[in-house]
Amino acid sequence: MSYQIAVLAGDGIGPEVMAQARKVLAAAEQRFELNIEYSEYDIGGIAIDNHGCPLPKETLAGCEAADAILFGSVGGPKWEGLPPDSQPERGALLPLRAHFGLFCNLRPAKLHEGLEHLSPLRADISARGFDLVCVRELTGGIYFGKPKGRQGEGEAEEAFDTMRYSRKEIRRIATIAFETARGRRGKVTSVDKANVLACSVLWREVVEEVAKEFPDVTLEHIYIDNATMQLLRRPDEFDVMLCSNLFGDIISDEIAMLTGSMGLLSSASMNESGFGLYEPAGGSAPDIAGKGVANPIAQILSAALMLRHSLKQEDAAAAIERAVGKALSEGFLTGELATDAAAAKTTAEMGDFIAKAV
Amino acid sequence: MSYQIAVLAGDGIGPEVMAQARKVLAAAEQRFELNIEYSEYDIGGIAIDNHGCPLPKETLAGCEAADAILFGSVGGPKWEGLPPDSQPERGALLPLRAHFGLFCNLRPAKLHEGLEHLSPLRADISARGFDLVCVRELTGGIYFGKPKGRQGEGEAEEAFDTMRYSRKEIRRIATIAFETARGRRGKVTSVDKANVLACSVLWREVVEEVAKEFPDVTLEHIYIDNATMQLLRRPDEFDVMLCSNLFGDIISDEIAMLTGSMGLLSSASMNESGFGLYEPAGGSAPDIAGKGVANPIAQILSAALMLRHSLKQEDAAAAIERAVGKALSEGFLTGELATDAAAAKTTAEMGDFIAKAV
Ligand SMILES: CC(C)[C@H](C(=O)O)[C@@H](O)C(=O)O
Numbered sequence: 001m002s003y004q005i006a007v008l009a010g011d012g013i014g015p016e017v018m019a020q021a022r023k024v025l026a027a028a029e030q031r032f033e034l035n036i037e038y039s040e041y042d043i044g045g046i047a048i049d050n051h052g053c054p055l056p057k058e059t060l061a062g063c064e065a066a067d068a069i070l071f072g073s074v075g076g077p078k079w080e081g082l083p084p085d086s087q088p089e090r091g092a093l094l095p096l097r098a099h100f101g102l103f104c105n106l107r108p109a110k111l112h113e114g115l116e117h118l119s120p121l122r123a124d125i126s127a128r129g130f131d132l133v134c135v136r137e138l139t140g141g142i143y144f145g146k147p148k149g150r151q152g153e154g155e156a157e158e159a160f161d162t163m164r165y166s167r168k169e170i171r172r173i174a175t176i177a178f179e180t181a182r183g184r185r186g187k188v189t190s191v192d193k194a195n196v197l198a199c200s201v202l203w204r205e206v207v208e209e210v211a212k213e214f215p216d217v218t219l220e221h222i223y224i225d226n227a228t229m230q231l232l233r234r235p236d237e238f239d240v241m242l243c244s245n246l247f248g249d250i251i252s253d254e255i256a257m258l259t260g261s262m263g264l265l266s267s268a269s270m271n272e273s274g275f276g277l278y279e280p281a282g283g284s285a286p287d288i289a290g291k292g293v294a295n296p297i298a299q300i301l302s303a304a305l306m307l308r309h310s311l312k313q314e315d316a317a318a319a320i321e322r323a324v325g326k327a328l329s330e331g332f333l334t335g336e337l338a339t340d341a342a343a344a345k346t347t348a349e350m351g352d353f354i355a356k357a358v
Numbered sequence: 359m360s361y362q363i364a365v366l367a368g369d370g371i372g373p374e375v376m377a378q379a380r381k382v383l384a385a386a387e388q389r390f391e392l393n394i395e396y397s398e399y400d401i402g403g404i405a406i407d408n409h410g411c412p413l414p415k416e417t418l419a420g421c422e423a424a425d426a427i428l429f430g431s432v433g434g435p436k437w438e439g440l441p442p443d444s445q446p447e448r449g450a451l452l453p454l455r456a457h458f459g460l461f462c463n464l465r466p467a468k469l470h471e472g473l474e475h476l477s478p479l480r481a482d483i484s485a486r487g488f489d490l491v492c493v494r495e496l497t498g499g500i501y502f503g504k505p506k507g508r509q510g511e512g513e514a515e516e517a518f519d520t521m522r523y524s525r526k527e528i529r530r531i532a533t534i535a536f537e538t539a540r541g542r543r544g545k546v547t548s549v550d551k552a553n554v555l556a557c558s559v560l561w562r563e564v565v566e567e568v569a570k571e572f573p574d575v576t577l578e579h580i581y582i583d584n585a586t587m588q589l590l591r592r593p594d595e596f597d598v599m600l601c602s603n604l605f606g607d608i609i610s611d612e613i614a615m616l617t618g619s620m621g622l623l624s625s626a627s628m629n630e631s632g633f634g635l636y637e638p639a640g641g642s643a644p645d646i647a648g649k650g651v652a653n654p655i656a657q658i659l660s661a662a663l664m665l666r667h668s669l670k671q672e673d674a675a676a677a678i679e680r681a682v683g684k685a686l687s688e689g690f691l692t693g694e695l696a697t698d699a700a701a702a703k704t705t706a707e708m709g710d711f712i713a714k715a716v
């Protein structure tokens with residue numbers, strides 16, 4: 001099998017963690033006899049510096065020619081003063097999502113055994129552990145709804161955004177949430193604000209319809225405000241959280257923080273034909289960039305998700321995930337996770353360890 | 359001085375905690391020689407049962423004739439099957455907010471000394487304590503923006519909501535946030551999603567303008583997704599959180615849960631002329647209603663907020679708050695707060711203690 005991957009390392013720690021993911025992919029290619037070709041393109045801040053815009057034409061063309069995008073991270077203080085549309089994060093991620101119709105965002109967040117102390121939750125709550133996945137709709141809702149803009153003058157000037165969802169959009173993301181739950185603990189919690197939003201009322205209706213096709217999966221509805229609260233008290237009682245674009249943005253970040261180890265979390269954004277963008281959840285972390293201390297695991301697990309979802313190489317994906325599990329269970333940890341700072345591993349040491357384990 | 363108060367006890371634990379607030383108010387009236395008249399009206403589920411709608415005409419007329427509304431809580435399983443617009447919470451609270459123009463919602467959340475163990479946060483984080491107030495815009499944004507509705511047929515049927523903010527609306531709530539910060543630790547954190555929403559871009563602009571009039575107050579901006587995260591890691595670094603309607607709904611509930619003691623939290627919703635609605639943050643808690651175990655403190659503190667903000671009786675308000683502080687610091691606690699269940703006080707015992715202390 002032969003594949004084309006567009007590699008968009010980006011800014012901050014992006015390039016250094018990407019180098020480790022490439023190491024691990026090389027090991028997997030050898031072991032599973034895959035033939036993957038990589039093409040590197042600028043994205044985000046570095047693309048602004050080199051080409052004057054966060055998502056250059058060549059980058060987009062490269063992504064179009066590929067089977068999947070392996071994304072690092074974008075953004076940093078250097079570009080924070082730019083107008084919103086030109087900023088690295090917004091100017092790179094949103095157009096990529098829209099262009100490729102990446103409507104389905106999967107963000108798993110699991111509290112790993114032995115890492116409970118990193119969670120910001122009280123010891124008795126984190127001791128119960130949790131294993132969640134947020135299924136977030138990524139190309140609709142208030143992110144892309146029209147009209148969006150400004151009108152009027154002086155103090156009466158107003159801005160407006162439109163939240164918009166069709167039955168079709170809700171159905172396809174809900175179906176993925178139920179399918180995902182079927183392969184896990186069989187529970188979907190749909191997050192909405194049906195006591196206020198017309199979109200949420202339709203959302204509930206369609207989710208109820210989809211639920212009928214999955215009698216083996218339990219469905220519950222929760223308001224976004226209550227969800228934010230209950231995740232703090234009883235995260236172990238949730239399995240799959242189904243969210244619209246805006247609520248998923250909030251919930252996925254909250255559950256990521258609940259693990260206390262953002263350097264372990266990856267995310268997959270996919271379209272209907274299996275094409276996808278795979279990225280770490282943690283951001284570009286400009287404060288530690290270039291120091292060789294960033295945790296490459298989120299990037300490595302993103303590569304595993306890419307193998308699974310876009311390249312359909314389940315064995316290779318699972319092998320990488322096992323190798324990561326080995327590092328964690330053997331206490332082979334980078335600085336932000338290690339209790340003993342002196343024993344902390346570097347970015348490259350972690351990449352080597354996992355590549356070897358694969 | 360003579361005042362008129364509309365008392366809307368509502369459902370669940372509403373009536374029993376309201377009875378305690380009335381006791382405490384009676385004590386304050388005596389000590390500070392106030393003359394307060396109370397008129398009781400049905401609201402929420404009980405109003406649906408008695409009058410067929412959650413906010414009957416007589417209730418609204420009674421509120422119009424009053425100087426302030428003392429609100430209990432509404433809702434319960436009995437009315438959950440009703441269509442959204444007819445439900446107790448939405449059908450009572452949203453119209454009251456709109457009718458009286460209660461644009462300013464203050465929700466304080468403080469971790470009380472000695473109650474740190476109740477917070478769902480890790481011991482070393484809760485040990486640092488926190489003292490936050492969410493200043494939430496309450497009559498604009500996506501809650502009330504038009505158009506809102508549905509159109510189309512079949513799978514193409516779609517629902518839409520409009521988020522809308524004018525400079526004027528943003529300016530008046532931002533001004534209150536800065537004034538509030540001035541009387542506290544001098545820091546405003548404005549919560550938005552300016553990397554996605556046109557409303558948030560305008561929000562930031564106007565907040566920056568208002569900030570210029572308060573050179574003694576520090577301003578920072580944070581995205582809603584990041585705010586949800588940072589509150590878990592470093593709640594002690596925030597002071598006043600300035601939020602639009604939807605984001606304030608989420609943030610105020612998150613910070614309430616972070617205290618771990620919802621039975622202590624009250625909220626004030628005010629308009630430009632000082633008229634206000636005062637209510638506990640905790641909800642109607644139908645599971646413990648009628649058992650005499652609910653914590654009346656949130657309701658009692660709501661009465662104190664009413665005395666301060668609508669009746670301008672600062673001394674009486676402060677006396678009630680001191681009396682509540684006495685109960686907490688002496689370990690006089692209701693069941694959900696008490697470590698020793700046998701020593702837990704009833705709803706009425708708590709009311710008596712605080713009334714006496716006033
Ligand atoms: C950068 C921003 C536009 C983006 C979003 O809000 O979706 C980010 O927060 C995310 O969650 O991937």
Ligand SMILES: CC(C)[C@H](C(=O)O)[C@@H](O)C(=O)O
Nearest residue numbers: 195196225447448451452607
């Ligand atoms: C009942 C509901 C409409 C309301 C809101 O969303 O404002 C509630 O959650 C609140 O925060 O007071």
